[in-house]
Amino acid sequence: MNDAGLLIKIKEAVYSGNLQEIRNIATEQEVQLIPGPKILEALTSGMGMAGTDLYKNLKSVPEFLFSVDTFREIVRICNLKGKSCGDNNKTVLIGVAEGEVHDLGKNIVGAVLEASGFNVIDMECSKTRDMMLDEIGNLKPELLALSAMMSTCIPAVKDTVLWVNRMYPQVKVIVGGAAIDPDLAAAVGAHGYAENANGAVNEANRLLGL
Amino acid sequence: MNLTKIASALSKGMMPPPREIPEQILKFGASAISLRARATPLTSVERVFASLFHRQPDHVPVTPLVCSAARQIKGIAFKDLSLDGELAADVFYSGFEFVGGDMIVLMLDLSVEAADFGQKMVYPDNSTAHPDYSNPVIKSIDDYSKLKPIKFDEALRMQEFLKLCRSMVRRVGLRGLVGGFVFGPLGVLGMMRGAEHLLKDCVFYPEKVRKASETITQVLIEYVQAQCDTGIPAIAIDTLYASASGLPKKLWEEIEGPFVREISRAIKRKKLMVGVHNCGHMPYADVQLKWIEPEVLSIAHLPDDCHSDFELKQKYGAQAAIIGYVSTALLCHGTPQQVMDECKRQIDVMGKDGGFILAPGCEYPPNIPLTNAFAMVEAAKRFG
Numbered sequence A: 001m002n003d004a005g006l007l008i009k010i011k012e013a014v015y016s017g018n019l020q021e022i023r024n025i026a027t028e029q030e031v032q033l034i035p036g037p038k039i040l041e042a043l044t045s046g047m048g049m050a051g052t053d054l055y056k057n058l059k060s061v062p063e064f065l066f067s068v069d070t071f072r073e074i075v076r077i078c079n080l081k082g083k084s085c086g087d088n089n090k091t092v093l094i095g096v097a098e099g100e101v102h103d104l105g106k107n108i109v110g111a112v113l114e115a116s117g118f119n120v121i122d123m124e125c126s127k128t129r130d131m132m133l134d135e136i137g138n139l140k141p142e143l144l145a146l147s148a149m150m151s152t153c154i155p156a157v158k159d160t161v162l163w164v165n166r167m168y169p170q171v172k173v174i175v176g177g178a179a180i181d182p183d184l185a186a187a188v189g190a191h192g193y194a195e196n197a198n199g200a201v202n203e204a205n206r207l208l209g210l
Numbered sequence B: 001m002n003l004t005k006i007a008s009a010l011s012k013g014m015m016p017p018p019r020e021i022p023e024q025i026l027k028f029g030a031s032a033i034s035l036r037a038r039a040t041p042l043t044s045v046e047r048v049f050a051s052l053f054h055r056q057p058d059h060v061p062v063t064p065l066v067c068s069a070a071r072q073i074k075g076i077a078f079k080d081l082s083l084d085g086e087l088a089a090d091v092f093y094s095g096f097e098f099v100g101g102d103m104i105v106l107m108l109d110l111s112v113e114a115a116d117f118g119q120k121m122v123y124p125d126n127s128t129a130h131p132d133y134s135n136p137v138i139k140s141i142d143d144y145s146k147l148k149p150i151k152f153d154e155a156l157r158m159q160e161f162l163k164l165c166r167s168m169v170r171r172v173g174l175r176g177l178v179g180g181f182v183f184g185p186l187g188v189l190g191m192m193r194g195a196e197h198l199l200k201d202c203v204f205y206p207e208k209v210r211k212a213s214e215t216i217t218q219v220l221i222e223y224v225q226a227q228c229d230t231g232i233p234a235i236a237i238d239t240l241y242a243s244a245s246g247l248p249k250k251l252w253e254e255i256e257g258p259f260v261r262e263i264s265r266a267i268k269r270k271k272l273m274v275g276v277h278n279c280g281h282m283p284y285a286d287v288q289l290k291w292i293e294p295e296v297l298s299i300a301h302l303p304d305d306c307h308s309d310f311e312l313k314q315k316y317g318a319q320a321a322i323i324g325y326v327s328t329a330l331l332c333h334g335t336p337q338q339v340m341d342e343c344k345r346q347i348d349v350m351g352k353d354g355g356f357i358l359a360p361g362c363e364y365p366p367n368i369p370l371t372n373a374f375a376m377v378e379a380a381k382r383f384g
Helices: A003-016 A019-026 A029-033 A036-055 A061-077 A104-115 A129-139 A151-167 A182-187 A197-207 B003-011 B023-037 B044-052 B068-074 B078-083 B085-099 B112-116 B156-175 B185-193 B195-204 B206-228 B249-255 B257-269 B285-292 B309-316 B328-333 B336-350 B371-383
Strands: A091-096 A119-122 A143-147 A172-176 A192-194 B103-105 B177-183 B234-238 B273-278 B296-299 B321-326 B356-360
Touching: A003 A019, A003 A029, A003 A036, A003 A061, A019 A061, A036 A061, A036 A104, A036 A197, A061 A104, A061 B195, A091 A104, A091 A129, A104 A119, A104 A143, A104 A197, A104 B195, A129 A151, A143 A151, A143 A197, A151 A172, A151 B328, A172 A182, A172 A197, A182 A192, A182 B328, A192 A197, B023 B044, B044 B156, B044 B177, B044 B356, B068 B078, B068 B085, B078 B085, B078 B156, B085 B103, B085 B156, B085 B371, B112 B156, B112 B177, B112 B185, B112 B206, B156 B177, B156 B206, B177 B185, B177 B206, B185 B195, B185 B206, B195 B206, B195 B249, B206 B234, B206 B249, B206 B257, B234 B257, B234 B296, B249 B257, B249 B285, B257 B273, B257 B285, B273 B285, B285 B296, B285 B309, B309 B321, B309 B336, B321 B328, B321 B336, B328 B336, B328 B371, B336 B356, B336 B371, B356 B371
Parallel strands: A091 A119, A091 A143, A143 A172, A172 A192, B103 B177, B177 B234, B234 B273, B273 B296, B296 B321, B321 B356
Antiparallel strands: none
C-alpha cells in the first residue's frame, strides 16, 4: 500500500477508535518509512473529526476515549511524542485544580490539544498551587490549561490563576470544566474559557496568536 | 388507601406516604389548595404539593439545595458531616432554618454507597468526601464479578444516612418536604472503578458491568426501602451516566435502565414519590422518564432533545415536575441581583400552571457564601 493509502487508514483507525487496527498498521514496514510529521497530520485529522463528532453529540464519550487511546498508541509505537506536526511548537501545561479528583475532561482536552500540534505536558493528578508554579518555572509553557468539575475547587482555581498572572504574566491561562462558565472564568482572572475540547484548541490558538 | 398509616404519620406531625392516597383525591386536594392560594399564602408542603400535581401555587416553590454549604452556619467539618448522621442533620436543618425554602433534598455526597462496598475514601478538610481513586475496589475487569452484596446492617455510611433521614423528618415535620437520595448502580460503580475505565468497560464488557450492577442494586433496594421507613415522602435517584457526559443513550438503557426501574418500583411499593437527579451534560430525559417513571425531574442542563426551557416544559412538564436549574457557576460568581434575574427568567418560562420547583442545577456550591441562596428564595417569593 502506498503512503497516501496508509495515512488514510491511520486517520480512519483513529477516528473510529480501532486500537487493534492501529497496532496492525503500525507494525507494517512501510509505516516506518513515512515521515513522522505526515503521520501526525493524519492523526490530527482523525482526532479532529472525532472531536467534532463528540461536540455535535454524534460520538459518545466512551467512543471518543477509544479514539484517544488509539491516537496515543500510535504516537507511542512510532515514538512521535513531542514531535509537532504543526508549526506552532507551543507547550501547554494541563492539569486539574487543587483538590479536584475528576480528570476525564482534562484527559480528553489534553489529547485533542496534543493532536492539534501542541506539546502537552500533563500534570496528571491534582497539584497544589505552589507545585503548579514550580512546574511552570521549570517547564516554561506558553499556556496553562486548568479544569475544575467540583465547585469546591473554585477558590483554588482563583488562587492559582492569581499567582500565575503575578509570577508568570507571559503565560496564558484557560479554564474549563463543569463548575466553570465564561463569566466565572473571567471573574477568576483567566485569559480564556473552553466549554469542551474543540473550544480549548480554539482558545489556545487565539491566545497564542496561532 | 391505608388510613391507619396516614393517620399515624399525621398524628406524629409527619408527612404520610403520598401514594397511600389515591391519585384522584390527591389531584382534588391539589386543586383545592390552588384555589385557596388565590386568597391566602400556602404552607411549604401545600406549595410543593400543588406544584407537583401541576396546579398553580401562591408562588413557585423553591429549594436552594443548601446541603454541605450549610456546614458554614454551625462550623461543622466536611468529615463530620459525611460520617455522623446527627451532625449531618444539624447541617441540613440549620440550612433550612437559616436560608429557608420549601423542600430539602438530602444530598450528602456521592460516595456513601461506594464507601460501604469497601471503597477506600478521602475526607478532605475543605471539600466533599470522595474515593481514593489510586486504590479502587475494581482494579480490573475480573473484579466486577468479585463484588458481593454487603450486609446492610453493617453498612456504616448508609446507616448514618438513615439517621440523617429520621432526624430531618422529626425536625422538619410538616414545615417542608424532605427527600432522600440514592446514587444509581452505575454511579456507585464509577466511584469504585473510576469514570474513564467504567465508560470503556460498559462498551467492551457490558455483561460484567451488568452483573456488578445487579449485585449493587440488591443492596440499593434494601437501602431505599430503609429510607422509606424513616418517614420521608420522596427519594431522588441520581442517574449521572444517562447523559451525554456518560454513556450513549441505548447503552445506558441496556445497562442501567432495568436496575433503576427496580429501585424506582421498590420506592413506589412503599407508596413514596420518586425523583430523578441528573447533573450531566445533555441528560436523556426521555429514557429516564421511561425507565424510572418519576414524579420529578431535577437537571442541571437542558436535555439532549430540548433547545430551550420552554421546550423542556412543553415536552416533559406534563410527565414530571421540573426541578431546576439555576447554574451553580452563576451562584459562584453572580451578584444576588443577577441570580434573581435568572430565577425570574426561569419562573416566567416554566412556572406557569405549576409543575416547576426553582432550584440550582445541582447542590449549592459548598464553599461560597450563602447570599445567593437567599437570593433564590427571595426571587421565588417576589416573582413566583
